[in-house]
Amino acid sequence: MNVLDTLKEKLGGSIKELKAHNAKRIYITVDRADVKKCLKILFRDLDARYIVASGVENFDSFEILYHLGFDGEGTVVSVRTYLDRGKPEIESMTSIIPGISYIEREMKELLGINFTGHPGLTHFLLRDDWEEGNYPLRKAKNG
Amino acid sequence: MAEDKKKKVIVPIGPYHPLLEEPEFFALYCDGEKVVDVDWQAGYNHRAIEKLSEAKHWDQVTFLVERICGICSTSHPFAYCNAVEDLLGASVPERARYIRCIIGELERIHSHLLWVGLAGHFLGYNTVFMWAWKYREPVLDMFEIITGNRNHYAMFKIGGVRRNIEEEDMPALRRVLKGLKVQLEMLTHAVLDDPVLGARLKGVGVLTKEHIKNFGAVGPVARASGIGGDIRKDDPYAAYPMLDFKVITAEHGDVFDKAVVRLLEMFESIKIIEQSLDAIEGKGGDIQTEIRDIPPGEGIGRHEAPRGECFHYIKSDGTNRPVRHKIRAPSYTNIPTFKASCIGQMIPDVAIILAGVDPCYCCTERVAVYDAGNKKKQMYDFSRLVEMSRQKTEKIKKEI
Amino acid sequence: MSLKIKALKKSLWVYHMSGGSCNNCDIEILACLDPRFDIERFGMTLVGSPRHADVLLCTGIINKKCVERVKEVYAQTAKPCVVVAIGACSCSGGIFRDGYQMGGPLDKLIPVDIYIPGCPPKPEAMIAGIVKLLEKLK
Ligand code: SF4
Numbered sequence: 001m002n003v004l005d006t007l008k009e010k011l012g013g014s015i016k017e018l019k020a021h022n023a024k025r026i027y028i029t030v031d032r033a034d035v036k037k038c039l040k041i042l043f044r045d046l047d048a049r050y051i052v053a054s055g056v057e058n059f060d061s062f063e064i065l066y067h068l069g070f071d072g073e074g075t076v077v078s079v080r081t082y083l084d085r086g087k088p089e090i091e092s093m094t095s096i097i098p099g100i101s102y103i104e105r106e107m108k109e110l111l112g113i114n115f116t117g118h119p120g121l122t123h124f125l126l127r128d129d130w131e132e133g134n135y136p137l138r139k140a141k142n143g
Numbered sequence: 144m145a146e147d148k149k150k151k152v153i154v155p156i157g158p159y160h161p162l163l164e165e166p167e168f169f170a171l172y173c174d175g176e177k178v179v180d181v182d183w184q185a186g187y188n189h190r191a192i193e194k195l196s197e198a199k200h201w202d203q204v205t206f207l208v209e210r211i212c213g214i215c216s217t218s219h220p221f222a223y224c225n226a227v228e229d230l231l232g233a234s235v236p237e238r239a240r241y242i243r244c245i246i247g248e249l250e251r252i253h254s255h256l257l258w259v260g261l262a263g264h265f266l267g268y269n270t271v272f273m274w275a276w277k278y279r280e281p282v283l284d285m286f287e288i289i290t291g292n293r294n295h296y297a298m299f300k301i302g303g304v305r306r307n308i309e310e311e312d313m314p315a316l317r318r319v320l321k322g323l324k325v326q327l328e329m330l331t332h333a334v335l336d337d338p339v340l341g342a343r344l345k346g347v348g349v350l351t352k353e354h355i356k357n358f359g360a361v362g363p364v365a366r367a368s369g370i371g372g373d374i375r376k377d378d379p380y381a382a383y384p385m386l387d388f389k390v391i392t393a394e395h396g397d398v399f400d401k402a403v404v405r406l407l408e409m410f411e412s413i414k415i416i417e418q419s420l421d422a423i424e425g426k427g428g429d430i431q432t433e434i435r436d437i438p439p440g441e442g443i444g445r446h447e448a449p450r451g452e453c454f455h456y457i458k459s460d461g462t463n464r465p466v467r468h469k470i471r472a473p474s475y476t477n478i479p480t481f482k483a484s485c486i487g488q489m490i491p492d493v494a495i496i497l498a499g500v501d502p503c504y505c506c507t508e509r510v511a512v513y514d515a516g517n518k519k520k521q522m523y524d525f526s527r528l529v530e531m532s533r534q535k536t537e538k539i540k541k542e543i
Numbered sequence: 544m545s546l547k548i549k550a551l552k553k554s555l556w557v558y559h560m561s562g563g564s565c566n567n568c569d570i571e572i573l574a575c576l577d578p579r580f581d582i583e584r585f586g587m588t589l590v591g592s593p594r595h596a597d598v599l600l601c602t603g604i605i606n607k608k609c610v611e612r613v614k615e616v617y618a619q620t621a622k623p624c625v626v627v628a629i630g631a632c633s634c635s636g637g638i639f640r641d642g643y644q645m646g647g648p649l650d651k652l653i654p655v656d657i658y659i660p661g662c663p664p665k666p667e668a669m670i671a672g673i674v675k676l677l678e679k680l681k
């Protein structure tokens with residue numbers, strides 16, 4: 001069974017949108033509340049490899065893409081979720097994927113996305129005395 | 144836990160460590176000679192590349208990503224071009240594909256040789272350092288012949304490569320490759336058959352499959368633990384589907400196996416380069432396709448860099464620059480494995496375990512030992528840690 | 544010529560630090576040590592502590608997190624000490640100069656004696672730079 005069908009079967013109800021850019025690049029959109037469930041199925045049950053997560057800023061929202069790789073098939077599945085522009089916040093995934101902790105810290109300081117339940121959301125890349133509320137990767141900042 | 148940590152000795156390592164965008168700073172929590180916990184702090188080398196990339200033209204970004212890391216200076220443009228071509232659905236001329244593979248594999252050889260040299264240096268085997276770096280020079284010469292520079296080759300371009308490999312250079316390249324094979328064989332045997340190195344490295348810094356899975360480690364680190372992931376095979380790109388090569392794996396996941404994997408991989412790389420040269424010799428052909436506009440959309444590109452999978456995600460809104468460019472270098476997921484591999488090990492082994500993951504160790508490092516228990520503070524530099532590592536090697540030498 | 548300068552010129556001990564570089568300059572510095580370039584024949588060697596150093600080689604843009612460390616290392620060196628900025632990054636900021644993490648270039652923080660531009664400069668260029676410096680000291 002190929003990855004696309006497996007995803008449809010396992011995640012079924014949570015998928016709000018499924019886009020296969022080509023056979024090896026699949027983007028699925030899920031609700032913020034469902035992310036944890038989906039990642040758990042992908043990472044633990046389907047044995048996908050955690051690659052990385054990327055935070056993106058849009059005009060009216062933030063989005064996070066969790067990239068997971070199925071190495072046997074060479075497929076990358078990106079789980080996308082949209083966050084509020086005013087108060088970007090999502091649950092931390094460290095309990096499922098331990099390695100994700102660093103990228104969450106990075107997104108926090110560069111984009112200002114808050115991760116609830118993260119064990120230590122301290123500065124990672126920037127100086128400890130970096131100005132609060134100055135998130136360099138946001139578009140309004142040009143420095 | 145915090146209470147617990149207070150009683151331990153803290154050994155910070157770093158922060159000068161220029162490996163990718165993020166070099167690191169480690170604090171080792173020690174109980175006597177034993178390491179009980181590790182903390183990672185990055186950012187001393189963060190250069191705002193993801194942000195700068197949003198202000199550059201699609202074409203200029205290749206030069207920027209090249210300068211993420213000097214050792215992997217093809218990997219990032221390779222992955223970036225793959226990402227843009229994934230977005231476009233564009234295909235690359237055949238000759239360009241082979242040239243890309245040649246450059247990528249040459250880089251693997253030079254990077255692994257560099258690692259072998261530095262690992263030898265940390266263990267007090269300066270001869271290994273001198274050998275490995277001497278054999279690395281012909282590889283750099285090949286780069287100079289092909290691209291015009293020893294490092295930072297500027298070969299990659301969306302839709303192809305910037306320079307051709309000239310027919311008259313081929314004999315010289317083949318000659319260097321032939322010489323290199325003999326030298327590498329000698330070096331490989333010298334390293335792998337040495338009883339002292341075996342005793343020193345076997346069973347040190349073991350990573351199990353479970354650790355690899357949790358941290359998402361890739362490349363030689365994962366392959367040394369028996370996980371056969373290799374993007375070149377799993378998600379073939381460029382000319383790799385047309386080439387014949389093996390993915391090297393080992394079983395134990397210790398530093399020795401990581402060395403084995405890297406040493407043997409170099410022979411595969413030589414094989415790939417020879418096949419590619421055969422494939423393009425005497426056949427002309429385009430080396431680039433013209434690409435003008437990048438439509439809105441997103442793309443993901445991957446490349447098996449010397450240290451593992453290099454991952455680029457780009458998002459376009461149809462203008463002449465990316466709106467978002469996410470870069471994940473392999474060490475980003477390899478480094479956190481220290482949390483698993485260092486714990487329970489002795490301080491003299493830490494230098495080589497850290498080196499085993501291959502986060503370019505060429506930079507001068509400063510280590511401070513803080514004895515938090517009785518508020519005493521001792522400063523060591525990194526050479527002290529290396530010194531300890533060497534003393535241990537000496538000891539084993541005497542015992543054998 | 545003062546005694547200090549005379550002593551300094553004899554056998555240069557080099558301390559190398561990187562403040563946010565792409566690593567390539569650092570590798571090329573190490574490549575100076577390998578059998579092909581072999582700077583040890585000039586009596587130069589890399590040392591592990593700034594306190595022993597006659598020459599401070601700096602690479603990289605000196606990112607904001609490193610600024611204090613660079614100043615600290617410079618303060619620790621025994622004077623007179625020659626500071627060399629290696630690579631486009633530490634000379635001017637190179638391709639990274641507009642980034643938000645740019646804390647340098649180096650000459651904004653500490654006095655620099657010679658600049659060796661290039662991205663990365665070849666080992667030959669580094670050796671030539673140091674030789675020029677020795678002549679200047681005379
Ligand atoms: S000058 Fe070039 S080679 Fe040197 S650190 Fe900067 S980007 Fe890297």
